[in-house]
Amino acid sequence: MFRSIVKRLLTVVPTLLLASIVTFGLLKLIPGDPATVIAGDNATPARLAEIRGQLHLDESLPQQYGRWASHAIRGDLGTSLYSTTKIATTIQARLPATLQITLGALLLSVLIGIPLGFIAGWRSDSAIDKAARTISTVGIGIPNFWLGMLLVTVFALKLHWLPAVGFHGITGGLGQTAKYVVLPAIALGAASIAETTRQTRSAVLEVRNKDFVRTLRAIGLPNRTIFKHVAKNIAVPVFTVVGLQASRLLGATVIVEAVFGINGIGSLVVDSVSRRDYPMVQGVVLVMALLILFVNLVVDITYRIVDPRIR
């Protein structure tokens, strides 16, 4: 098992290389010249050439990539074209907010989706199952910005239980952070909770009818033991879904951030793209790619721990 985990870790290297090349290359393919943007429409050709030289835009693509990548490895993602701030610093400032609502949403998916899906699958066609199916269909159908606005209206503006907008860093204490995270996490996570419930349910439904479950019952083992067996057997599909949700949530935060006025990564990307702030977009995409790579790695390693056939 240890060997296969090391092997899996090694596959990260080419994936990362590819991701960085794609990140770098994609932006180079987009029409529009950053030098023109910086210098303005009426700049002289000499001024444009000077800016290109400063930004190394006159070098060949592999050279530019090499320069960018070698800096990136050291944590230097360059400087924003728009302001003079370091990209790494900006991302560092914006990332916690996004991570907190993403993790909050993911936590809700796991804590609500898995148990609910388990019960629904075990007692299929019961009242609980029907309720779970209805709720999850609704959960998948509701747009997250609408749910976000609804939550703000009800819990912030009408009931005054929770703050309507903003974000509070973890340094201010967990209670404060949670207050700010709850509503965005629900708005962001509703679809994930629903999806996790549905997938867990169908996994349980499938495993429940397997021969080995009949064996466990046949030799008279109590339900407690049977649940344990079912739980370990559904682990692979369930972890897969949770992993997919994690990636999806990271990408979906942008709208929820807008609704709740949170300065996270999502809004940073949108702003940077509209400003043609190439290095910033590259930096953010690279960090996102890293996060998703990490999530997939964790999921894959979990597979190997849980299912001996994958080792």
Add this chain to the structure above:
Amino acid sequence: MSSAIDGVGRSAASSAAPKTPLLRVEGLTVAFRKDGREVRPVENLSFQIGHHERLGMVGESGSGKSLTSLAMLGLVDAPGLHVSGALEFDGRTYDLGSEALRRLRGDEISIIFQEPMTALDPVFTVGHQLREAIRRHRSVSRGEGKRLAIEALAGVGIPDPGRRYAEYPHQLSGGMRQRVMIAIAIACEPKLLLADEPTTALDVTTQAQILDLLRELNESRGMAIMLVSHDLGVIADLCDRVVCVYAGEVVEDASLEMALRAPSHPYLEGLLKAMPRVGSRGTQLYAIPGSVPAPGAAPRGCHFASRCSYAEDVCAEPQVLLPSRTGGSVRCVRHGELDLVGVSGDPHRSPAS
């Protein structure tokens, strides 16, 4: 000498069945509703198993034999299936449709299945699964449980049980898996083991080994066995008595010797004729014409009549179990007039010595 001959010898010697059987199934019926009509894949099935007995239940696929063994443990849980009847075990009576059968599972009656491939949980080690079964029955520590589990693996003939203990089902061969399955099933020392086509998924050599193991467990522990199979050869190899099932009903109940040499029901005769045997090379293999009727589609009278070459007008009347000339019972109104042909000697291996 072949072991099947041993079986014949013993059953003849102990033909006086014990007064109270170990288990008696009375009127087992499995029913479901289809198109507003009640359909019964198993209907009013009754039979008994004596202490230490090795009973074979034979019938084609779809005759209801697997459903019978599952129903005996209350394991029929498909939605819409309704089980009724009574089961008497060791002097106590249980309602076959009730959850009370739960108490029998594992402790008194255990079961092994056809597919050792899927009958074990793929993500737990063999040892873990065996230990669970052992610890359910006896309150022993984990360490003691492990020791007993390794002992149990050795007991079912698994070489190097210490290593196998830590392995997963996919690391074992089909025969090994079936041995593990047997070890799990007998961990609680049941008085009766139901074996539902236990060798069908295995190759012939392994098949014989598993049957030998079952025979040995029957002899050393006195555990009764009910072997369910479509293969009369397998049954002949292991069992003392045969219950032949057709379309959800018992059609004949006889000692192994009588069932093989002098079948009373045309269906059993057909099954015997359909067995390939040494010397039959080059001749057309016999097959009973037609196939088992779908549940609910059987004729009103003798269910076998439409496939039976001896059928006459009387066979259109509902049939009851009658005492047969060979000391068992038979569901055929014409059995007294028919002179059916069995096989001579042991049909499974060599001709009779």
